[in-house]
Amino acid sequence: MIHLDDVRLTLPSEAGPVDILRGVDLDVTPGESLGLVGPSGSGKSTLMAVIAGLERPTSGRVRVAEHDLATMSEDALALFRRETLGILFQAFHLVGTMNALENVAIPLELAGARDAFEQAEAGLGEVGLGHRLHHYPSQLSGGEQQRVGLARALARKPQLLLADEPTGNLDAETGQDVVELMFRLQAAHGSTLVLITHDPHLAQRCDRIVEMRDGRLSDAPAPAGQAAD
Numbered sequence: 001m002i003h004l005d006d007v008r009l010t011l012p013s014e015a016g017p018v019d020i021l022r023g024v025d026l027d028v029t030p031g032e033s034l035g036l037v038g039p040s041g042s043g044k045s046t047l048m049a050v051i052a053g054l055e056r057p058t059s060g061r062v063r064v065a066e067h068d069l070a071t072m073s074e075d076a077l078a079l080f081r082r083e084t085l086g087i088l089f090q091a092f093h094l095v096g097t098m099n100a101l102e103n104v105a106i107p108l109e110l111a112g113a114r115d116a117f118e119q120a121e122a123g124l125g126e127v128g129l130g131h132r133l134h135h136y137p138s139q140l141s142g143g144e145q146q147r148v149g150l151a152r153a154l155a156r157k158p159q160l161l162l163a164d165e166p167t168g169n170l171d172a173e174t175g176q177d178v179v180e181l182m183f184r185l186q187a188a189h190g191s192t193l194v195l196i197t198h199d200p201h202l203a204q205r206c207d208r209i210v211e212m213r214d215g216r217l218s219d220a221p222a223p224a225g226q227a228a229d
């Protein structure tokens with residue numbers, strides 16, 4: 001599903017060029033869930049932006065769902081994102097002037113679905129919000145807002161779900177509930193998942209964990225108490 005080959009990204013800054021990604025290799029197979037951990041500022045969100053075709057690397061190959069992103073125009077990349085990806089953000093990014101149903105219907109309407117609102121209602125039912133369809137984001141709790149975000153991300157049944165600290169604005173218990181839901185729906189939809197998280201317990205729910213440090217990936221060490229002997 002994801003094949004990264006020696007991906008490097010250098011961006012300009014006031015202090016001169018900064019090497020943000022320094023040779024990232026990664027293969028994620030269809031249906032796999034990958035936990036991406038590592039310190040703040042190590043390049044995790046940047047890597048996700050590269051996988052989503054939002055940031056073009058300075059060098060290296062990026063293949064996602066059979067697309068070679070380097071060869072694609074901005075329009076083709078926008079279409080690729082709409083067709084292939086669901087993205088879940090820490091800060092929810094719901095449209096404040098739209099209710100839950102309208103927020104989830106956006107990607108469906110963009111895709112030209114005639115039954116966008118029926119599908120959106122079903123999706124909100126799947127995340128347990130069938131009784132909150134006409135509530136606006138400001139009338140929903142953080143956990144509810146992120147469940148709307150999840151329903152929106154999954155609305156088009158994307159092959160790949162990218163989640164960047166999706167529980168970062170939630171208390172531990174609410175975050176756990178949202179993540180349980182995310183894993184359940186990922187499995188039900190057969191989606192591939194990349195989950196960026198600070199929380200080692202959440203990362204351990206993934207099939208595999210990799211760690212970003214200073215723009216490079218390595219296999220995460222086995223958690224304490226589970227070291228091989």
Ligand SMILES: Nc1ncnc2c1ncn2[C@@H]1O[C@H](COP(=O)(O)OP(=O)(O)O)[C@@H](O)[C@H]1O
Binds near residue numbers: 011013038044046
């Ligand atoms: N557009 C940009 N221009 C320059 N530096 C950036 C830009 N975006 C991110 N960075 C820097 O790249 C590094 C990695 O950032 P990020 O990917 O957000 O890390 P993480 O998600 O692991 O916390 C940080 O040092 C950040 O300041």
Ligand SMILES: [Mg+2]
Binds near residue numbers: 044045046164
């Ligand atoms: Mg980040």
